[in-house]
Amino acid sequence: MEDQSHEERWRQRTEIPLAVASLLFLGAYATRVLAHGLPQPWRDVCVVVALATWALFAVDYAVRWRMSGLGLKYVRTHGLDTLVLLLPLLRPLRVVRLYEAVQMRHGEPRLTLYARVMVYAGLSAVLLGFSGALAVYQHEHAAPGANIRTFGDAVWWTCTTLSTVGYGDLAPVTFVGRLVAIGLMACGLGLLGAVTGSFSSWLIQVFTLEGDKREQRGRH
Amino acid sequence: MEDQSHEERWRQRTEIPLAVASLLFLGAYATRVLAHGLPQPWRDVCVVVALATWALFAVDYAVRWRMSGLGLKYVRTHGLDTLVLLLPLLRPLRVVRLYEAVQMRHGEPRLTLYARVMVYAGLSAVLLGFSGALAVYQHEHAAPGANIRTFGDAVWWTCTTLSTVGYGDLAPVTFVGRLVAIGLMACGLGLLGAVTGSFSSWLIQVFTLEGDKREQRGRH
Amino acid sequence: MEDQSHEERWRQRTEIPLAVASLLFLGAYATRVLAHGLPQPWRDVCVVVALATWALFAVDYAVRWRMSGLGLKYVRTHGLDTLVLLLPLLRPLRVVRLYEAVQMRHGEPRLTLYARVMVYAGLSAVLLGFSGALAVYQHEHAAPGANIRTFGDAVWWTCTTLSTVGYGDLAPVTFVGRLVAIGLMACGLGLLGAVTGSFSSWLIQVFTLEGDKREQRGRH
Amino acid sequence: MEDQSHEERWRQRTEIPLAVASLLFLGAYATRVLAHGLPQPWRDVCVVVALATWALFAVDYAVRWRMSGLGLKYVRTHGLDTLVLLLPLLRPLRVVRLYEAVQMRHGEPRLTLYARVMVYAGLSAVLLGFSGALAVYQHEHAAPGANIRTFGDAVWWTCTTLSTVGYGDLAPVTFVGRLVAIGLMACGLGLLGAVTGSFSSWLIQVFTLEGDKREQRGRH
Incomplete structure (x- = not known):
């Protein structure tokens, strides 16, 4: 029960930073690809931002895995989280999760x-x-x-x-x-x-x- | 129970006018697009008819919403009606509803x-x-x-x-x-x-x- | 119960003739379309055969409808038969039915x-x-x-x-x-x-x- | 019960040889088709290997059929095995089965x-x-x-x-x-x-x- 609440607290605290990081990731990738006129230093910044946010998601996943104390079972029971980790471009889904978290505070999911x-x-x-x-x-x-x-x-x-x-x-x-x-x-x-x-x-x-x-x- | 019957009576009374309005809407839009040789005044009539019938549907939706007294919950529980309001070209479905209403008077839906x-x-x-x-x-x-x-x-x-x-x-x-x-x-x-x-x-x-x-x- | 057994007997007696008629229908249609070198009289024979077999199916459908004594309810409860009547090129499905009828005599459907x-x-x-x-x-x-x-x-x-x-x-x-x-x-x-x-x-x-x-x- | 355990023992003993044979079959077929520069004798070897492994699968199927003592009922109740016999290129699925067999020894299927x-x-x-x-x-x-x-x-x-x-x-x-x-x-x-x-x-x-x-x- 103690671990559960630890994970819960972690989830609640990281919700908003991770949602912002998701949008940053997508924005950096899109800018890198679409903005042809961008000078090289800015293009490098985009790559660094994308890699940094990806690292952030990996850290978050690792921390939650560790907290759960479930070992490999965690990967199977949290299949959606694992999939999203491997396909970082699906990350902005976090925003949907944020929207749901906000709804949760007002009662049942809608x-x-x-x-x-x-x-x-x-x-x-x-x-x-x-x-x-x-x-x-x-x-x-x-x-x-x-x-x-x-x-x-x-x-x-x-x-x-x-x-x-x-x-x-x-x-x-x-x-x-x-x-x-x-x-x-x-x-x-x-x-x-x-x-x-x-x-x-x-x-x-x-x-x-x-x-x-x-x-x-x-x-x- | 009183509101319910109010809404019911409204629905029954507006059934036939709305079905006619739906066909008018589709006809006006199709005429506007397909009849190339049509003089400008007639083309304007088509646009006016289409907008007028759309306004009619919006009024009908608003009245039924008001009558239900459900607030935003109405939008969710009447999802099909809302969708049809936003895509007016789906309106002629009213005719299907009319067909069903006629069947209802002869017993169960067929x-x-x-x-x-x-x-x-x-x-x-x-x-x-x-x-x-x-x-x-x-x-x-x-x-x-x-x-x-x-x-x-x-x-x-x-x-x-x-x-x-x-x-x-x-x-x-x-x-x-x-x-x-x-x-x-x-x-x-x-x-x-x-x-x-x-x-x-x-x-x-x-x-x-x-x-x-x-x-x-x-x-x- | 009497009607039911009448219909049953009709079905059993017409099973094989109708299966043969189905193959005749498809064969006549295919010959008509594919055999370019066929002289006109033979082409006319094909059309006659196709129409005659179609008429046969219509008679069969009408007889079974009459026997059931169900009126319009029959059309709804025997939807598959009605569909097959309207699309005569689906007729050879009778052969599948024949295969099943043979299986029925040896116990359960397989x-x-x-x-x-x-x-x-x-x-x-x-x-x-x-x-x-x-x-x-x-x-x-x-x-x-x-x-x-x-x-x-x-x-x-x-x-x-x-x-x-x-x-x-x-x-x-x-x-x-x-x-x-x-x-x-x-x-x-x-x-x-x-x-x-x-x-x-x-x-x-x-x-x-x-x-x-x-x-x-x-x-x- | 005796037959069941016979079949079980056969299955366990043939698991690994058949998995190897499956990969051999696919490899021989692919080599035959893709390696254009291959001299004729080697191409013949590929064909022989493919046919030999196919024969192996047929023997395995026949033995298991015989052991089951079910007659034609076996074909119906083991539909997947029969399908795989007819489409030998699906054979490498055996590898999946091998993976499952390994998992079975460590408890439930995962x-x-x-x-x-x-x-x-x-x-x-x-x-x-x-x-x-x-x-x-x-x-x-x-x-x-x-x-x-x-x-x-x-x-x-x-x-x-x-x-x-x-x-x-x-x-x-x-x-x-x-x-x-x-x-x-x-x-x-x-x-x-x-x-x-x-x-x-x-x-x-x-x-x-x-x-x-x-x-x-x-x-x-």
Whole structure:
């Protein structure tokens, strides 16, 4: 019980600094990729900021692991935390957690189960797509024979990919660009499948509740 | 109980006018986009009709919200109504509701849960696709380098997009056209996922019932 | 109880003739479309055979409806039969039914629920795809600017469409070809979604059973 | 009970040899296809090794079938084993089984139901994709008018196909290449649908557990 409360206190104290660090990480990465005119020293600053915030997340994860006293079992029971550690671009999800923490102080969590899955998976997919568009743009925009030339193209390509529509008007041609695309498909389609599945379950739930309500009303 | 019956009476009285207004809205928007030869005054009439009917829906939503006396809780518990308010092109769904209201007077609702989800989500997807085709046609048909030239092309493009097949023989090239396409994917794929999921569940239900019936018959 | 046994007897007596008629129907349609060198009289024979078998199915449906004495309720409770009546190219499914009827005489049906859904929906999708390929080939192979030139092309196009991959190396360009394609997407994707969903459920069931068995074995 | 323990002992004794044979099979096939400069005798060795290991699997299947004393019922109740026998390129899944067998000795299996389905179906899809890429590369890379020229192209094409994105920048043009592609779609999409579905279910489970834990914590 003592350890539990230790971990709780740690979590509460680090909530806001980590949320700020998450936004810093994403901002530094995006600036590094998109701002072409940036002088070299500033570009180095961006890299340092990104690495520093990543180190911060690793420290936070290690401290919480240590506190839990669970050994390897922790990795399995906190699968989501581990995944987020390995994919730092999903970090800004912390902001969602912050939003929930604020809600907790005003009573119950506001969102139903399906809505929470949709929000988490949907936001993860959006952030994954944003970082994927950044990475593909970085490796494709100057490659010979490439057709993804602007960041707008990269975003459009990401949307057609994540929706599995895949018009093929734009497609990566470099090795790294295709690797990023494969990673994007593997992660993004799972996440969006979860969003679609939850939306479907939620819709069925809404219709079931409406049917019950109507039946009840019919009895009066 | 008094408020409940107030809301009920409001709902019953506004059912038919709102269904008519929904069709007016869609008709005005479609005429505005498709009828190229229409003189300017008539085009303005279309815009005015569309805005007026939208205002009507907002008033209806506000009145029902007020009547419920639930505050912000109403927005959450009537999620479908709120969504439909924000996407006025989904309005003609009112006609489905009218059909159901007529059925209610003759006893129970006729459709099973899965069938109702399929009908609602499927019709929503059809209407979304129709309005998406309208919007894409409007922004693409005169753009340089565009390949969506006729409304028939736009409808075909919409079908290949919503089914996620995405041949790529036609694809939007303008900024607004791509924005509409992304919105169409985001909403449409969720809705069609719900249709496919419900169809699958319904099919399993049909086979379960048939198996039970056969077993029962086998016993006699 | 008397009506039930009447319907049963009718069903048993018509089982084999209807299965033969189903194959005749598909054969006549396919011959009509694929055999270019066929003299006109034979082509007319094919059309007559197809229409005659369709009429046969309609008569069978009407007789069973009449026997059930259920009125419109019959249409709803026998949804699958009604669907098959409207899409005669799904008729050869009768053969699956015949196979099941044979199995019934040797005790219980052999296939589990999910396997039956997979077999029915999968076979329906295959037959739908075959007839879709026939129809698209018929309308595209001689059209100016078309790229679906042989029946092999049409089959390949059908597979890329039903899997929603949609490379776009082949795509219909005529109005009727696109209409058929839209129908194929609407029906086929629902059916294949049911196959995928059932396969997924079946796999989870297999793993659950295996886990139980292993656990049990572990206890000994 | 005696038969059961016989089968158990057989399974335990053949576990490691079969896992090695599986890797041999895949290695021989891949070498045969990818190593162009290999002299003819070595190519023949590869074919012989592949056929010999396949024969080994057939013998193992036959022995276990015989031991079970179940007749045809065995084929149905061990569906996964039968499938793996018919698609020898899925054989390396044995390695997953080996990993599980090792875990079994240290107590319970470590992975939850959904995680196990994801690992099995996901690994199967990866191996299926790898062998599909090999086969398509073999038949396409020297065909006139083909655009899949290197093994890297084949892998990229496989990923865009299995994710159903299908850009169409690369697509098979030969008869055999298209046949392999159709088989890849039919098997791969089912497997990946199972992965996506299990991931979705797992995510909902994680959120349910987290919600329960939080509620519990809130009560203290």
